[in-house]
Amino acid sequence: MKPNLKNNPILSRIVLMYFFIISIPLSAQQIKYTDGNDSWNPNQLGNHRAMVVFSGTGAVAKTTIEWRRRDTNPDQKRIIIQDATGKEITNLKTVNITRESGTIFFEPVSGQTTYYVYYMPYIDEGDANYPKGVYAKAEYKADAQWLAKIKTAVADNTTVQEIQSVNAFNSYYPMEVIATAAETQDIIAKNSGSSFIVFPEDRLNSIRMKNDLPQRWIQKGVQNTFTDTALKGEYLAFQLGVYALQDITNLKVTFSNLISNNGAIIEAKYLNCINTDGTRYDGSVFANTVSVSKGKVQAMWCGIDIPQTTAAGTYTGKAVVNCDGKTKEITLQIKVTNEVTQNGGIDFPEKMTRLKWLNSTLAQENTVIAPYIPLVVKDTEISLLGRKLVLGSNGFPTQIQTFFTPEMTSIGTKPNDILTAPAAFHFIDATGKESLKWKNSGLKFLKKEAGTVSWESSSTSQSLQMDVMGSIEFDGFVSYAVKITALEDATFNDINFHMPLQSSASKYMMGLGQKGGDRPQTFDWKWDVAHKNQDGAWIGNVNAGLQFSLRDEKYSRPLNTNFYLQKPLLLPSSWGNENKGGITITPNQKTVLVNAYSGNRTMKKGDVLYYNFNLLITPFRKIDTDFQWNTKFYHKYSNLDTIAQTGATVVNIHHANAINPYINYPFIEFKKMKEYIDEAHQKGLKVKIYNTVREVSNKAYETFALRSLGHEIYSPGKGGGFSWLQEHVGDDYIAAWFVPEIKDAAIVNSGMNRWHNYYVEGMNWLTQNVGIDGVYLDDVAFDRITMKRIKRVLTKDGHPGIIDLHSANQYNKSDGFNNSANLYMEHFPYINKLWFGEYFDYEKNNPDFFLTEVSGIPFGLMGEMLQDGGNPWRGMVYGMTNRMPWSHNADPRPIWKLWDTFGIKGSEMIGYWSENCPVKTTNEKVLATVYKKNGTALISIASWADTDVKVKLNIDWKKLGINPAKATITALEVANFQPAQTFTAKDEIPVAKGKGWLLIVK
The missing domain is CATH 2.70.98.90 (Beta-galactosidase; Chain A, domain 5)
Incomplete structure (x- = not known):
């Protein structure tokens, strides 16, 4: 999928930079880095190639590519050469393949001058949603006669025109183009006697590598001043890249006041370093010690929270990097313009303005949330x-x-x-x-x-x-x-x-x-x-x-x-x-x-x-049955008119679609999302979005800022997964959900951390600015503190704040044999509906399993079924149907229609589990739940018997509030559920194995 540059300013900026030739040459000519515009298939060819133009004659072309690669062991990776028509060149030989450069001999094709050298080909193996990018091993198929023609000492007879990435998002330029060993040693020599070097860097060029210096820093040289421009009220982020010349510990950044020529002051309290200081997700103080091993790079992300009342002007102050008693001072020169931005500039996350959210205390006060009452x-x-x-x-x-x-x-x-x-x-x-x-x-x-x-x-x-x-x-x-x-x-x-x-x-x-x-x-x-x-x-x-x-x-x-x-x-x-x-x-x-x-x-x-x-x-609260009957989910991004015609009232927008493309990062296409939600509201529909913190998309603007925090946000792991993660994140992470259609690769969140502060702020922003009506949670990777906070921001200012929770059955080896309801019970007070879920067996489990693990009823909730469409007969004993249109083999609309015909809204649900239930059957494995209204009732019966059976209804007519002499028992036709039929109170009712009836008594 091509990135949407119109709505993604940071990618637009990167693309423009690709076409910019660096103006400070280190050699005769600086290689251009360009965007391949998705013009080749990366699966098998890889994400990177060099475009080489052959200007010589004869059967051997020689090219030396200064690719400056961050990957290790490049000599072990296959090189594929194609001519401009896409034909592969099989006669090739490599010499001196290193991370800095590689020399390649190949046989040119008659009449062709342009060739493409793919130097990191891979194949995605494994599950489509959990791929394993495996890099092809070096392989040589050149014939001996051609190899004999090679003279290694001859000069190059090609020109390396460009280094291309398959698209802008995959580019290594500029922060992942490595410095050579000689360049690195030179800068170390010039700073001998120091324990570390500091490289100031702006917010749009995230420091990505920890094992290499970027060529960009070599070209710029060591700078002792950082300059940037900010708006009034903006959160201005910047980086201090620390390169350790020896092992260093207890790395800290402190700040002075920033003072303008006119004496105006931005106090030091408005500056901070998120790597070492802040506020934890539970409101307690966050203080972290940063250590850097010799030869490693550590990005220290800092921010200036410029007050809106700040006078325009250029402000100067100091950022002091302190480590083991040794310091480096960086002069800060910040020009504050007359323009005022709102909310810290958070409407422009590509500028890293939302890093401020990591230390948020929004909705932290333990105020009572409806329907609960004060203690x-x-x-x-x-x-x-x-x-x-x-x-x-x-x-x-x-x-x-x-x-x-x-x-x-x-x-x-x-x-x-x-x-x-x-x-x-x-x-x-x-x-x-x-x-x-x-x-x-x-x-x-x-x-x-x-x-x-x-x-x-x-x-x-x-x-x-x-x-x-x-x-x-x-x-x-x-x-x-x-x-x-x-x-x-x-x-x-x-x-x-x-x-x-x-x-x-x-x-x-x-x-x-x-x-x-x-x-x-x-x-x-x-x-x-x-x-x-x-x-x-x-x-x-x-x-x-x-x-x-x-x-x-x-x-x-x-x-x-x-x-x-x-x-x-x-x-x-x-x-x-x-x-x-x-x-x-x-x-x-x-x-x-x-x-x-x-x-x-x-x-x-x-x-x-x-x-x-x-x-x-x-339980946490009494059951709100009317919410169950009134709230009918349509769980798919689709045409709103089509959805409205189904009778659904709430649209759940998953990820991997036009308005919410990237998992758990619903901020990039927010304008499209707002347009969709505004239209939905006009049509009487509510819209909820998928957004959790279990994993975070690699499309998050803050990915590398979060990586700079060590294991606070991202969990440690063995790495691997989709190629982008391997090539840019590198190592020490857990690859999570992947969407192949849009190349969205997520990284697992480590647990309880400051990303939850960001999450709460993000939910608040989406509610207030985009108009979401709630959130769909697909399992939960945070605790009840965060759940209370998001419920507060989702319901603020009269917003409905509907939360429904889906879980795949956690009772398995990978999940540690826990029960979903037991695992997430601390969240149930704030959930409106359950959807349990994949791998829940609605056929082989007993009623007590349905009641405790699926229905939510013992906790004051109700739910819906998912796996294989559920069992509609058993589901209705607990007031559950499946959900449109997720289960293609089941459609809840016929049951919804019966609800409306009977008038289930306002009825009293009396389950088989209550001693007050007025209807029982003559078979203990055929259970009955009653939905009672004045003078009428809907009886749901469902069988857990091993065979087809016949049962009679034992009805307490007084409790039911109906005169038996005038009563009729009718089964209305419900498609794929039951035929139309009439019974008397004395009739034996046939109940097929695993099925049941919905009977209206008047």
């Missing part, structure tokens, strides 16, 4: 939407309650207790007894805010001190930091934590290697972080449950979605205890005991262990 503290009770937490004097829960009805459509007054006794730690000594006697300081509240309540408590025994820090947030997230300090040497057979759960609140289980469904009677689990993304589980019922996760102070969120094994969980030193720890679940008459044990250990005086854990109290 209320009364004595030791903390109340929140539909739930209550009661604390003991030691800071741990003595009771947790919910008030949701079994139907999940309302919040009642009757409490559903989750605990049968207080949650507690137990310290078992060598005799197998718990002998510690504790003195407790009592419960002390530290914060009582609408969004967060926090507390502390300290307990002391002769040998241990236990400091408890706890907090709860408005959505039901409870966090504990439990610090155990040894006051003297002590040995324990076990340190464990007990959560005694009500059996009524423990019907289902999901996590710890257990697929979602009925909780097993007994359960035993051990840590295995190397292979399993498992540190907790959810146990509960539809209207009351608890998720727990066990961590320590070194917890780091692992990678997910195909990449868990490349960055797994860290084993908690407390709970894991060298893999001695684990979890057992055992029931008795009234209690289901969750025992998180850590095994025997010895603590020396002064040793500290952190037994941290998180809880999520479920």
